[in-house]
Each structure stands twice: as C-alpha cells, then as structure tokens.
Amino acid sequence: MPGRRRRSTTARSTTTTRRTTGKRATTPTRSKKTAPPLPTAGPGERVWVLAVPFRASAPGAVWHPGLQAHVWVGAELPPELAPYDPPPYTFERFLEDELNEKPRPIPLARPLTPRDQQCDGADVVAAHAAAGGRVFLLGDDPGVGKTGTAILAVKAVAEQRDVRTVLVIADRPAAITIPHWARSIAGFGDGGLRWCVTTWDRLAKVSKLRFDVVVADETHMVRHTTTQRWKHWKAVSGAARVTDVPYVLAATATPAHTPLELPYLAPEFAARHGESVREWADLPSRLAAHGFHVERGRYGWQWTEDTDARRSDLARLQGWLADTDPPATLHRPAPWGPVSVTGTPVALTPAERSAYESEWSEFRAEMQLARRGRQSARGRAALLRFRQKAGLIRVQATVDWVRAQVEAERQVAVSVEFVETAADPIREALLDAGVTVAGIYGRDRFDVEGERLRFQRGEAMVCVFSVTASISLHAGELLPDGRSATENPRVGLFHQPRFSGIQARQVTGRTHRDGRTSPWRIAFAEDTVEEQIARVMVERLAVSGSAAGADTSSLQEIAELLGADWLPAAALTGEA
Secondary structure (H helix, E strand, O other), X not given: OOOOOEEOHHHHHHHHHHHOOOOOOOOOOOOOOOOOOOXXXXXXXXXXXXXXXXXXXXXXXXXXXOOOEEEEXXXXXXXXXXXXXXXXXXXXXXXXXXXXXXXXXXXXXXXXXXXXXXXXXXXXXXXXXXXXXXXXXXXXXXOOOHHHHHHHHHHHHHOOOOOOEEEEEEOOOHHHHHHHHHHHHHHHOOOOOEEEEEEHHHHHHHOOOOOOEEEEEOHHHHOOOOOHHHHHHHHHHOXXXXXXXXXXXXEOOOOOOOHHHOHHHHHHHHHHHOOOOOHHHXXXXXXXXXXXXXXXXXXXXXXXXXXXXXXXXXHHHHHHHHOOOOOOEEOOOOOOOOOXXXXXXXXXXHHHHHHHHHHHHHHHHHHHHHHHOOOHHHHHXXXXXXXXXXXXXXXXXXXXXXXXXXXXXXXXEEEOOOHHHHHHHHHXXXXXXXXXXXXEOOOOOOOHHHHHHHHHOOOOOEEEEOOOOOOOOOOOOXXXXXXXXXOOOEEEEEOOOOOOHHHHHHHHOOOOEOOEOOOEEEEEEOOOHHHHHHHHHHHXXXXXXXXXXHHHHHHHXXXXXXXXXXXXXXXXXXXX
C-alpha cells in the first residue's frame, strides 16, 4: 500500500494510553496551539521515524515538529528512504518503537563479557539506587570500563524498581559515540528495556520526554548553568523536580574544575543534607552556607586560591559523596597505572625564533591594551591568535617527530586544537611524506568512524584528531566487525600544551585505556612561555582526577605566565 500519513487525535490518544498503561507517557506532550497530532499506522502498516541528515532529500517523508524527526507511514520502507532507517537504540528508533504496536526486533550482536571490576561497580550503583539515591557519580579513570559498568548498573537498577525507558547521553562526535553505546548495549544485553542514545548536542530533541533512568556520559558537559544545554539537562534529569524524577548515573573521570561546577550533583547534595532541591538550585549559595570557601567576584562566584582552604573543601566534598552508606560515588584508578606524560622541547631555527618572538611581542602589546580597557573579548582574541601562530611555527618539528615514530613501527595519535594552523598542515605534510593519516577534526570533513577504524586497523599509521573524549584509539580494541585493532604500540603527542587538565586527561585516555599503556608527550618551543606552560601542565595533570579543583591552580599559573590573569578561566580552556 502506498505510503500515507494519518492524523487522528483519537487514535493518538488511544496509542498513548496503550503504550503507557501504569507508566508516565514517553511521547512528547504536544501543544494544542502548534503541534500536530502524532502519526498513526493503519492495518498492516508501520510508522517509520527516519534519521534524515540536515538538508538531505527524503521523498515521501514528512517533518513532524512535535517529534523533531521525519516520518513515513506504510507497510515497508521504500528503497529511497532505506538509507535513513535508524539503527537500534537511537533517538529515532526509540520514537518509532513508542509509536507502534510492537518494536522492531533487534539483530543479534556479538556478546561482550563484563569484567569483574565492571560487575562490582554495577553492584555499588544499584545499592545507591535501592537506598533512594538520586544521582550517582561514576568517576573511574579513562579506559577502566565506565560504559560497561553503566549498562550493567542500569539493568541491576531495573531489577529492583519499575524501569522501562533509559536515556543515554553521550559525548560528540555522534558518528562514533552513538554506535559505540549501541554496540555496547547490544553486547552486554539491553535487559528488555527501551534505550535511547543521543548526544549532548542533541539534548533539545529529548527534553520533552520522560525516562526512568538517565545515563550521562562525560557529565562535566553540564557544569555551567548559563547554557541552553543546562536548561535541557534540567528537563531530562529532573534536577529541579521533587517527584516524577529519573535515577541519574553521572559518568565522568573529570567531574569539574571547582566545586562550583557540580550543579548536576545538587539533587544528591540536597538529599544528603535533608534539604530541598529548590534550595540547592543555587549551588554557590548553598556551598557558601555549608562553609565552602567561595565568594562572589567580578565574574561571578569564585573559589578561593588558598591551598589549605581548597584542600579542606575537597575533603568535605569527597565526604559528602563517599562517606555515606551506601556511597554516592565510585572512583577506581586504572590498574595498568597512570599515563606517562613528558615534555618534548622543540629547538627553533633562527628564522622560527624570530617569528616566535615577533608574535610574542605583538601578543603582549595587544594584551596590555585589552587589559587597560578591560576588553575581555579583545584579550581572548589575542590569546587565540597567539596560540594558533605559535603552533603553526612548530608544525615541521611535529611532522619530523611523527615520521620517526612511524619508522619505529609505532602508531601515533596527534592531538590538536586548531584546524587551519595545526591539523591541516600536519596532515598534509605527512601525506606528502608518504605517511598514511586518519583525520578526526573539523565539522563534517571526514567520516569520523571510518577514519578511526582506518587507524585502528593499521591502514593509517597516524591519527590527527581534535576531540577530547569518547573515541578509542588503543591497541587491541575489539572492533565492530569482531576483529581486533592492531597491536602496534601507541604513542601520543599534544601538538600544543592543553591549558585545561580536564581536557588533557581526557585526551590521554584515548590511547591509554582498557589495559593498554600509551605514553604521551607535550611539544613546546624551547625557552619560550610554552615551555613554562607545559611544565605546569605536566605537574598538574596527575591530580586532575579529583572530584574538583585539580585544574584551577594550573589555570591560574598559566594565566599569570601569559599576563592573562585578568581574564575569566573559561577564556583559557576555550569555553568562553
């Protein structure tokens, strides 16, 4: 029968009642003024919800604003729409299964065997949920296996309470993180639950839905409450609600820079102290009321710079989460040991030295002008330009070092922050030298999962990437097709020192994970401010896994070295 759309308010209400008997509705609540009725299927038909890329042609499909997706109604999906058929556990597939009488069957997946450490972690989370906890912080080191622990924990929670729907929020890029989670859910077993995997960038699409459990991977993505992302997070996590709230599993090895950046834990803090969620909606004020060394500053609330006071605050914060029975947090260091991070000085040629000094002088002059006028935007722009130009000067040194590693039969992961002044010239120079390179950077420039697999299969000996989390580049990884990644030793290089310890720690975890060690180096221009910054980062990186506070002291030192201590810290980390 030809594809068609039926719009019946009565049919929609009947479908909603049937799918949610005894449960709250998981389909979006429509506005009587604007949202059209939900599509319904006739006898022998199905509502197909499609994953149509932006501006792609989908003949016959219709955009449904209430669902925030394209839909098509018919018995079979036409060939021209088949490319947009969503994989299992995705947002579109979740909506589709909710709109139809029966969900589509899930293809058999290659089973994954959980490690003892993952099973033990799931038991700790389940105990917290059974005791009435609201938010659990899973802070295992990168590569320990937080994904598997989280999936096992959700299934354990579902055995003790009424759980039907689960939302997983993954980091970007979606082309890698969503398939990774989907494969892991299928491999460990979905427990008969309805899973919906999305990313932080797509959170708005699920903000009107209700879920029984929410798994927030890389939860530090919502540490700022002034963003649209936080607004959507409040909706899906129930952060401001008292009833009808999901159980939240927050997973991140790098929770925050300061205690002020833990608003996603506020509901748990409220429960811990027997106080209202409404009071804890203003996290800084509540921390101050509980004796934390925070105060209002020029750029909002700030944490003290006093080392002893910070140590006291961190001990209290850890106590709130860990010294309860059962605990509300779990952190396990990587049993294969911490990552080795060392500095790699680059001796500049006379011409490069002259260019560097010229750029440094120009930066200092521009920064002084910006500081006098308190023009923070001008200061951020000057800082950005200097970092880009300084990195461009050292491109050839990075290329030479990478070529030497490849000749030694090592695979190299090169972390960059900028495209035109780092990623592109490094990649092009390596290709010109006959070195195979995978690229994971720039918006929509590459098939990111395809490029990742090229590196993992050894088809590319080098991977130049800009993402900081949620991709695996380690040796011996079990790939989607059942084969294993190459056993070639992995080495990593920061083309430029990362100002943020959180970002640096996440980056090193791309290759130093799952029992595989991988040393990292930080390249810097010798006898320059870059050398001083690299020194600070190497010293501080080892403690960046604390619940909070590891990054702030290093950022302050870096800001003073650059004469940028008058700028907000976010200007240094690229979050401003």
